[in-house]
Amino acid sequence: MGRPKKLTPTVEKAPPRLPGAMDLLPEHLVSWDVCLEKLQTLSHTFGFSKIETPIMEDARLYSFWSQGTDQLLTFTDQKNTLIAVKPTNIFGLARCYLEYHFADREKVSKWFYHSPVAWMNSAGETKQTMEFGFQIFGQTAPIADAQLINLLLKLFSELGMPNLSLEINNIGCIECQPAYQDQLRNYFKDKKYDLCEESLDDFENNRLLQILACTNLSCSTVASEAPVIIDFLCENCRRHFIGVLEGLDELGLAYNLNQKVIGKPWSKRTVFEIRMRTEAGEWLLGSGGHADDLIQGLGGLPTPALGFSTTLDKILSALEAANLKFSTKNKVDVFLVPLGDLAAKKTLRLFTELWNHNIVASEFIGPGSIKTQLKLAESNKVAIALIIGQKEAREGTVILRDVRSGMQELFTYERIIEEVKKRLGR
Numbered sequence: 001m002g003r004p005k006k007l008t009p010t011v012e013k014a015p016p017r018l019p020g021a022m023d024l025l026p027e028h029l030v031s032w033d034v035c036l037e038k039l040q041t042l043s044h045t046f047g048f049s050k051i052e053t054p055i056m057e058d059a060r061l062y063s064f065w066s067q068g069t070d071q072l073l074t075f076t077d078q079k080n081t082l083i084a085v086k087p088t089n090i091f092g093l094a095r096c097y098l099e100y101h102f103a104d105r106e107k108v109s110k111w112f113y114h115s116p117v118a119w120m121n122s123a124g125e126t127k128q129t130m131e132f133g134f135q136i137f138g139q140t141a142p143i144a145d146a147q148l149i150n151l152l153l154k155l156f157s158e159l160g161m162p163n164l165s166l167e168i169n170n171i172g173c174i175e176c177q178p179a180y181q182d183q184l185r186n187y188f189k190d191k192k193y194d195l196c197e198e199s200l201d202d203f204e205n206n207r208l209l210q211i212l213a214c215t216n217l218s219c220s221t222v223a224s225e226a227p228v229i230i231d232f233l234c235e236n237c238r239r240h241f242i243g244v245l246e247g248l249d250e251l252g253l254a255y256n257l258n259q260k261v262i263g264k265p266w267s268k269r270t271v272f273e274i275r276m277r278t279e280a281g282e283w284l285l286g287s288g289g290h291a292d293d294l295i296q297g298l299g300g301l302p303t304p305a306l307g308f309s310t311t312l313d314k315i316l317s318a319l320e321a322a323n324l325k326f327s328t329k330n331k332v333d334v335f336l337v338p339l340g341d342l343a344a345k346k347t348l349r350l351f352t353e354l355w356n357h358n359i360v361a362s363e364f365i366g367p368g369s370i371k372t373q374l375k376l377a378e379s380n381k382v383a384i385a386l387i388i389g390q391k392e393a394r395e396g397t398v399i400l401r402d403v404r405s406g407m408q409e410l411f412t413y414e415r416i417i418e419e420v421k422k423r424l425g426r
């Protein structure tokens with residue numbers, strides 16, 4: 001026999017997760033699963049179908065995408081095509097809409113998704129998370145905006161999130177935004193020295209709406225006197241926006257007109273954010289709005305696009321801030337208590353047989369004395385325990401114990417299922 005052999009590790013120590021990456025542990029996923037369940041149910045009620053696009057696409061698809069100093073995660077494949085990991089879902093969805101000619105198939109395509117996204121942040125860390133959201137392509141009346149917001153407020157309030165608020169704005173379209181941007185440029189030109197470094201950079205690079213969104217106190221003070229976009233909207237934008245607000249009124253949904261809400265770099269027209277207030281502060285639950293130039297920007301016909309997206313980390317931190325915890329534990333009908341190895345083996349068969357009769361049995365893996373097991377059954381409010389000791393295992397019998405009264409009876413394997421069903425009233 002000799003000395004036992006020792007394995008040499010392949011790596012000295014398993015490397016930790018990458019900075020910026022996140023593991024989703026069972027305790028996180030319980031809440032996430034509850035979210036997804038609600039998401040699926042509401043999506044179907046509101047007529048959205050689920051869609052999934054690949055994690056990687058030709059990098060040219062993301063030409064519209066820019067998020068400050070964040071960068072795409074890219075690599076070149078063997079055919080020399082630059083490939084990028086999707087940083088957000090909307091572009092893949094737009095490609096799908098075009099590639100499969102959805103415009104010829106239906107007037108409106110209404111989709112929901114939850115899918116991983118990744119990018120590189122300014123610190124050079126790979127950020128990865130799950131994004132979920134809704135996307136509508138095609139002819140949409142302003143009531144579609146109101147209805148989408150209605151769905152979202154329902155989703156978050158059903159999750160138990162308190163003090164929800166809707167911040168809404170209209171940032172204009174390709175027709176009316178340029179004139180407004182000119183006004184903003186003139187306005188900020190004289191006030192450059194009151195702007196924070198980042199906003200000054202935005203000014204120099206013509207990202208003028210970005211200055212309005214800056215939360216720096218000095219920038220906010222300057223921005224509060226700035227020209228207001230509402231005064232510059234073209235007739236189409238104005239009519240659409242009034243339609244959205246009227247729809248919200250009709251649904252009895254309160255909103256705040258908020259100039260600081262400017263959407264994404266690819267946003268146009270109506271943009272909005274849903275926020276939650278707790279004692280600890282304000283939480284952004286996600287943002288949405290129109291991206292009406294997107295399909296045309298990717299070579300398609302002019303097509304309105306309306307959507308909302310948020311990420312797993314935003315939702316999880318909001319749930320934590322609101323002190324909301326979920327549990328998806330299955331209701332157990334009977335508790336299995338095997339004593340010893342042979343009994344454990346027999347319990348495997350019993351578990352399966354119970355399962356075949358739609359009776360949910362507890363997990364029985366792991367050690368524990370009969371006393372602790374029965375205590376566990378009691379605390380889980382399980383009325384029936386099935387005990388198999390060594391003797392029972394050999395003789396093919398099972399002890400049925402009424403957990404509350406402590407009364408015990410012996411049954412054969414053949415009879416036990418019927419007896420359990422009878423006691424469960426099935």
Ligand SMILES: [Zn+2]
Pocket residue numbers: 172173174175176177233234235236237238
């Ligand atoms: Zn316009």
Ligand SMILES: [Zn+2]
Pocket residue numbers: 195196197198199200211214215216219
């Ligand atoms: Zn600023």
